[in-house]
Amino acid sequence: MLTAEEVSQIEHEISLVPVRKAAGIEALKIVQQHRGWVSDESLKDTAAFLGVSAEELDSVATFYNLIFRQPVGRHVILLCDSISCWVMGYEKIREHLMQKLGIKYGQTTPDGRFTLLPNVCLGTCDCAPALMVGPDLYQNVTPEELDEILSRYN
Amino acid sequence: MEKPLTQHITPDRKPLSLKEYEQVGGYRAVHKILKELTPEGVTNLVKDSNLRGRGGAGFNTGLKWSFVPMGPEVPRPKYLVANADEMEPGTFKDRILLEGNPHQLIEGMIVASYAIQADISYVFLRWAYKKAAQEITKAINEAYAAGYLGQNILGSGYSLEMHLHTGVGRYMCGEETALLNALEGKRATPRAKPPFPQVSGLFGKPTIVNNVETLCCLPHIVNNGAAWFKGLSRTGDAGTKIYGVSGKVNKPGAWELPMGVTVRELIEEYAGGMKNGYRFKGALPGGASTDFLVEEHLDTPMDYPSIAAVGSRMGTGTMIILDDHTCPVGFVHNLQHFFAQESCGFCTPCREGLPWVEKILLSLDRGEGKPEDIQLLNFHTKALGPGNTFCALAPGAMEPLQSALKYFGEDFERHINEKQCPWK
Amino acid sequence: MATIYIDNVPYEVKPGKNLLEACLTLGINLPYFCWHPAMGSVGACRQCAVKVFKDEDDTKGRLIMSCMEPVRDNIRLSVDEPEAKEFREHVIEWLMTNHPHDCAVCDEGGSCHLQDMTVMTGHNYRRYEYKKRTYQNQYLGPFLNHEMNRCIQCYRCVRFYKDYAGGHDLDVFAAHNHVYFGRHENGVLENEFSGNLAEVCPTGVFTDKTLKQHYTRKWDLTMAPSVCQHCSLGCNISAGERYGSLRQITSRYNGEVNGYFICDRGRFGYEFVNSPARIRKALVRTHLPEAVTKDVALQEIWGELRQARIIGIGSPRASLESNFALKALVGEENFHVGESENDHDLVDLSLKILQDTPARVISMREAESADAVFILGEDLTNTAPMLALFVRQSVRQKPLEQVVQASIPLWQDAAARELVQDQTGPLFIASIAATKLDEVATAICHASPDAIARLGFSVASLISQQSPAVLHLLEEEQAMAHQISQALLAAKKPLIISGCSSGSEAVLKAAANIAAALAEKNGGTGIMLTVPECNSLGLAMLGGHKLESAFEAIQNNYADAVIILENNLYRVADKSVVENFLAKAKQVIVLDHLHQATTDKATIVLPAGTFAEADGTLVNNEGRAQRFYQVYPNPEDIQESWRWLIQIGKALRNPSLTNWENLDDITAALAEADQQFKGLEAVAPPAGFRIAGQKIPRESHRYSGRTAMLANHNVSEPKPPEDPDAPLSFTMEGYRGQPPSSIIPFFWSPGWNSMQSVHKYQEEVGGHLRHGDPGVRLINQPGASFHYYAEVPEDFKPLHHHLFLVPLYHIFGSEELSIISPGIAERAPDPYVAICTEDARAFQLEAGKVLEFAVNKQIFRLPVKINDDITKGTAGLPLGLPGVPYEEIPAWAQIFKQETTWKHQPQIIS
Ligand SMILES: Cc1cc2nc3c(=O)[nH]c(=O)nc-3n(C[C@H](O)[C@H](O)[C@H](O)COP(=O)(O)O)c2cc1C
Ligand code: SF4
Numbered sequence A: 001m002l003t004a005e006e007v008s009q010i011e012h013e014i015s016l017v018p019v020r021k022a023a024g025i026e027a028l029k030i031v032q033q034h035r036g037w038v039s040d041e042s043l044k045d046t047a048a049f050l051g052v053s054a055e056e057l058d059s060v061a062t063f064y065n066l067i068f069r070q071p072v073g074r075h076v077i078l079l080c081d082s083i084s085c086w087v088m089g090y091e092k093i094r095e096h097l098m099q100k101l102g103i104k105y106g107q108t109t110p111d112g113r114f115t116l117l118p119n120v121c122l123g124t125c126d127c128a129p130a131l132m133v134g135p136d137l138y139q140n141v142t143p144e145e146l147d148e149i150l151s152r153y154n
Numbered sequence B: 001m002e003k004p005l006t007q008h009i010t011p012d013r014k015p016l017s018l019k020e021y022e023q024v025g026g027y028r029a030v031h032k033i034l035k036e037l038t039p040e041g042v043t044n045l046v047k048d049s050n051l052r053g054r055g056g057a058g059f060n061t062g063l064k065w066s067f068v069p070m071g072p073e074v075p076r077p078k079y080l081v082a083n084a085d086e087m088e089p090g091t092f093k094d095r096i097l098l099e100g101n102p103h104q105l106i107e108g109m110i111v112a113s114y115a116i117q118a119d120i121s122y123v124f125l126r127w128a129y130k131k132a133a134q135e136i137t138k139a140i141n142e143a144y145a146a147g148y149l150g151q152n153i154l155g156s157g158y159s160l161e162m163h164l165h166t167g168v169g170r171y172m173c174g175e176e177t178a179l180l181n182a183l184e185g186k187r188a189t190p191r192a193k194p195p196f197p198q199v200s201g202l203f204g205k206p207t208i209v210n211n212v213e214t215l216c217c218l219p220h221i222v223n224n225g226a227a228w229f230k231g232l233s234r235t236g237d238a239g240t241k242i243y244g245v246s247g248k249v250n251k252p253g254a255w256e257l258p259m260g261v262t263v264r265e266l267i268e269e270y271a272g273g274m275k276n277g278y279r280f281k282g283a284l285p286g287g288a289s290t291d292f293l294v295e296e297h298l299d300t301p302m303d304y305p306s307i308a309a310v311g312s313r314m315g316t317g318t319m320i321i322l323d324d325h326t327c328p329v330g331f332v333h334n335l336q337h338f339f340a341q342e343s344c345g346f347c348t349p350c351r352e353g354l355p356w357v358e359k360i361l362l363s364l365d366r367g368e369g370k371p372e373d374i375q376l377l378n379f380h381t382k383a384l385g386p387g388n389t390f391c392a393l394a395p396g397a398m399e400p401l402q403s404a405l406k407y408f409g410e411d412f413e414r415h416i417n418e419k420q421c422p423w424k
Numbered sequence C: 001m002a003t004i005y006i007d008n009v010p011y012e013v014k015p016g017k018n019l020l021e022a023c024l025t026l027g028i029n030l031p032y033f034c035w036h037p038a039m040g041s042v043g044a045c046r047q048c049a050v051k052v053f054k055d056e057d058d059t060k061g062r063l064i065m066s067c068m069e070p071v072r073d074n075i076r077l078s079v080d081e082p083e084a085k086e087f088r089e090h091v092i093e094w095l096m097t098n099h100p101h102d103c104a105v106c107d108e109g110g111s112c113h114l115q116d117m118t119v120m121t122g123h124n125y126r127r128y129e130y131k132k133r134t135y136q137n138q139y140l141g142p143f144l145n146h147e148m149n150r151c152i153q154c155y156r157c158v159r160f161y162k163d164y165a166g167g168h169d170l171d172v173f174a175a176h177n178h179v180y181f182g183r184h185e186n187g188v189l190e191n192e193f194s195g196n197l198a199e200v201c202p203t204g205v206f207t208d209k210t211l212k213q214h215y216t217r218k219w220d221l222t223m224a225p226s227v228c229q230h231c232s233l234g235c236n237i238s239a240g241e242r243y244g245s246l247r248q249i250t251s252r253y254n255g256e257v258n259g260y261f262i263c264d265r266g267r268f269g270y271e272f273v274n275s276p277a278r279i280r281k282a283l284v285r286t287h288l289p290e291a292v293t294k295d296v297a298l299q300e301i302w303g304e305l306r307q308a309r310i311i312g313i314g315s316p317r318a319s320l321e322s323n324f325a326l327k328a329l330v331g332e333e334n335f336h337v338g339e340s341e342n343d344h345d346l347v348d349l350s351l352k353i354l355q356d357t358p359a360r361v362i363s364m365r366e367a368e369s370a371d372a373v374f375i376l377g378e379d380l381t382n383t384a385p386m387l388a389l390f391v392r393q394s395v396r397q398k399p400l401e402q403v404v405q406a407s408i409p410l411w412q413d414a415a416a417r418e419l420v421q422d423q424t425g426p427l428f429i430a431s432i433a434a435t436k437l438d439e440v441a442t443a444i445c446h447a448s449p450d451a452i453a454r455l456g457f458s459v460a461s462l463i464s465q466q467s468p469a470v471l472h473l474l475e476e477e478q479a480m481a482h483q484i485s486q487a488l489l490a491a492k493k494p495l496i497i498s499g500c501s502s503g504s505e506a507v508l509k510a511a512a513n514i515a516a517a518l519a520e521k522n523g524g525t526g527i528m529l530t531v532p533e534c535n536s537l538g539l540a541m542l543g544g545h546k547l548e549s550a551f552e553a554i555q556n557n558y559a560d561a562v563i564i565l566e567n568n569l570y571r572v573a574d575k576s577v578v579e580n581f582l583a584k585a586k587q588v589i590v591l592d593h594l595h596q597a598t599t600d601k602a603t604i605v606l607p608a609g610t611f612a613e614a615d616g617t618l619v620n621n622e623g624r625a626q627r628f629y630q631v632y633p634n635p636e637d638i639q640e641s642w643r644w645l646i647q648i649g650k651a652l653r654n655p656s657l658t659n660w661e662n663l664d665d666i667t668a669a670l671a672e673a674d675q676q677f678k679g680l681e682a683v684a685p686p687a688g689f690r691i692a693g694q695k696i697p698r699e700s701h702r703y704s705g706r707t708a709m710l711a712n713h714n715v716s717e718p719k720p721p722e723d724p725d726a727p728l729s730f731t732m733e734g735y736r737g738q739p740p741s742s743i744i745p746f747f748w749s750p751g752w753n754s755m756q757s758v759h760k761y762q763e764e765v766g767g768h769l770r771h772g773d774p775g776v777r778l779i780n781q782p783g784a785s786f787h788y789y790a791e792v793p794e795d796f797k798p799l800h801h802h803l804f805l806v807p808l809y810h811i812f813g814s815e816e817l818s819i820i821s822p823g824i825a826e827r828a829p830d831p832y833v834a835i836c837t838e839d840a841r842a843f844q845l846e847a848g849k850v851l852e853f854a855v856n857k858q859i860f861r862l863p864v865k866i867n868d869d870i871t872k873g874t875a876g877l878p879l880g881l882p883g884v885p886y887e888e889i890p891a892w893a894q895i896f897k898q899e900t901t902w903k904h905q906p907q908i909i910s
């Protein structure tokens, strides 16, 4: 079941587009914002609300890498693995993160705190390597800083 | 040196409020077009200014607008979209404009919208640009409140809606027709052209998609004229350009400079030269989908025709440097991994070819490559060329590869002969 | 015409097409995947690449996708240019990087478009050395297998299923080279046309699950051109057999009837032919054992019937020839149509309307191009499924005008759909309950048959004053009638669709009036009526007495023996009446395929060939006579009904049948006996027809195992069986070229083993088959004697303690033969009666509870389904569904108030 708040937010997005289903991505974003991810059940509910089949909405949902169709941790770490960060040694950050968190790409720490995902260029190549934790951007990251960065999130 | 685009952007990128923006001359262009210019007049002015699209392809902006059907009988609503999806690896120029001066973008969008008589406009912003999203939302609200957006703008009879749409990933969204599909709530696969978006775009209606930087130039062209804009440049290409450098240089960054500064100037003057102990080996001049430039090209002016003349493309104008401590095969592998993963999966050569290329490069990088692999890579650079695939993603992906094979062929061969990566 | 140069040779081609179509029409082999003749181009696969050159001096040229490039005058292209050829080969190479190369175990092998294109491009050496990606497959229901690893991502499945057929539960998921085509989760594919995926998919991702249970390669099937027997539309099919069982039905292209596709009932309903309930031996009930040889059975019949006064009961699902043979055998005055009273009247009326109407009785394929459609009383998806598919295309006609205006070619499928968005052209549906087409309709109305007729009459009267006005119409009905009439008048090719399934003559008459009124003003007006069975219209043309009079004849001792042709009387008449009739008749001889309630009561049962074991002619709803051919030699004693009847006639020394030997003799006699059937002989070539002295082989020249397959019976190869009735041989010997369109057993062309070879048989891609599409129209047009129907019914009024029963239909379940097929049975709903919430409340019922009611003294007990589209005061009864007893409806049912709770779930009587 979508919550009243989700429904009203989705309704608002629907009001901005000429056909209901065009608000599909917005609706998925709203659901994800509230629940962290889009479960099969939320997907079906959202699809029903938009008047499309689960297939039609999932087709869209699974296309985009930032719609999470599996549960994620409370904080999603997006580590830039694109070219400038690669040149500037992002791989060291990756190894450190994986070791510290004890997880690989796509996994979530057992305490549900972090999910680690690779991401394409974050658009801050002059400050490589870079990563994001949730909405926060970190630039010129060094392995030494990681502890401190992670400690800000619980 | 004039820096129209970035003059009001401070190092901390705290944007001007609407008031502050107006105080430094902001929204003058809106007043001017609504009072003094017809839509056609604006289009012609921009055409004359020789502004070329900053999204990568470099098409004349005014000319692109002129294909939009005009007059009372045409399909409505018409749309304008600011392409703020910036996801080209190595590119970070639009972020500056988005975070640093959102009102400039909005003003530019109003100018463009007026020229094509758009009814609704969108900023299509990539997900990662959180600060930009906040600032743009704020700025759009301010602009509505001040009457620059909404019904009957400044009493002119012209009305324009503006919305912010933030994406949910996928590089493909930057491709203008895929972007339109994403805005329609669909999978971001590209559309066939023709029909061009100018005729059948968003929801099948006439639509213009312009890059953020392109749009930001517009208020200044309106205020100062076409001749002034051309005069900003050092070469035949008009205007200023936001250039950037990343990689092992002393001061990576981005700067607004006259169109046509040379590669060398950028690296040595603005980026502070290569880091100690590192030598320049090559550079992608304008993002991941451009061909390498090497030492011999250092004095090439960074404008569209000059870079094309030496076998590459201006692209986004943000340069990624390959240094002598970095393995070119690994470098290209990283790029191809990106492209293979970001392929939308619609057309065969791209969907199947890029992962193959990526696998070959990985095996080369691991010292497991064979001489035939070079042939296979060469084959792909041709077979995934322009026109062979559905959109420009795969041809773009082949640009750094083909030029790497050309300039760093020896390095590829060493991987095969030495059965290991010489840089590891 | 435009001149185009292909490899420097000039050709005259139609403008407006794309270069791929032009090349294929010219007979040039150019590979493709994502393009489909019915669905246009999207440019995804890049397989159809050719070179185009600016002018004669351009030697470099550029690669383009031929499917995405319009034919332009003087365009120069090359198919053979080395770079283009190489590129096409590489496209296959790319596709093969992840394809499993499992042809040996793949059901598609031998009829695989991917195999064909691979060979065509010459790709045969693998350079890719890495791991292939693999997928998990899904359970998709009883009809289709899913094997995603074979996918080449041409997107044709989703384009067919979603865009073309309007399905919602199949889509593409994920991105890059992980794209996945399937459902959101395991489950039955719901769309009624899902089976076409097996043909639309160019490889073995979606394959026929029923075929898998008795798998045979296409080249090992014995195949015959046939006509679907499961509704009145007469879709053309190819039927394939091996080892004495029918194994597969595929669509058989007919440019005027079904085009490229068929529905799932038609494709998967065939398994009744292989049913254990088949009658395989003649049975004489007085014998022990009952099963006897053909000769004994005939002897017995001769003995019993020699002195008897015989009547015959024909069948709307038996061929013209069988019905005519029975009519000749028993005499015109003793021949009765085996239809319910209601159906008889409705079909007769339909025939009359088709004969008289000044509107054009259009072919099914033409329905696709109608630009305004009004459907009265039909739930097409369930009564005439393929017509629903064409109507679904028709709603795009009007919006597509914008596409033409924007100079976008209509075959630019994605662009056309983008421009049109969700806009639909005028489609109006007035039906008893919701239909699947409602979702694309402009306006809908769910009402009782009388209310539907009233709406129809008022539309007609708004168009022509000659049609009677309707009094006391509600305001909203008036508004809708106005809207409909305006839309129909504004259309270039308006189409009126109705039929017998609402059980109401008034509905048919209203439809006839609208069509006539429109035709006064617009020569482009079309009409289509659906009738209950595959040969209902043929039987109506043949004529005969009502079933009721057959009952009377026995009851009144006017006759004492009856021959029942391919009919289960319990499905067409009241149970008690049938019981009395069968008990009273001294001899009941039934010819049929399957054991059923009527054969159970017969004194003699004769095993009649199904469409797979018989030849014959059917007349579809359009009045088109079409021939179906025996697929394989009759196993055991099964014979065509008409052959049994000829043999009986000969035994009884009946003069009219004594000279008949084969099918041609009967058709000739029929054409001679009855003006209406003039031209029947032109439906198909006579049995003696030969090309270069040869018959047309039912088996491919690669048919394997013929010397071994019967070796367990006899090591020496038997003489191939003869077919006296058709110019088709039962073997692989015969003429290898293209036969006339009506006797194409399967589509095949060198290099084109898959169904895609159809284009080799067409005049132009998507057009008519060479030398004309199969079938002969028996109804002369336009009719000259139409008189407007004057009787407008009163509006429906509910009756206390009563519900007015109205018929409902299910594509899977309502039809007699297909429901015997396990796959279809799995998809059929349980029996029910549908009422609206308000009535349910009034009768203190809820969903699943049992409603007890009586019609004509027959008591029904059926679980309630709540359906708020059902008009208050009426109840929907799913006709033909197993477990739902026959009743002549529409009719009033008396509702029993049941205060008691049931101790046991009530028995469903059948
Ligand atoms: C794969 C791909 C990605 C692209 N990404 C972007 C992008 O992120 N931002 C952008 O402005 N243009 C991008 N483009 C270019 C756009 O398609 C389009 O040309 C541009 O937005 C037009 O704006 P302009 O005329 O102002 O340059 C991309 C093109 C391709 C093929
Ligand atoms: S992609 Fe393609 S078939 Fe498919 S047929 Fe064309 S381009 Fe043509």
Ligand code: FES
Residues within 6 Å of the ligand: A080, A081, A082, A083, A084, A085, A086, A121, A122, A123, A124, A125, A126, A128, A129, A130, B089, B090, B091
């Ligand atoms: S490459 Fe990492 S931010 Fe650009």
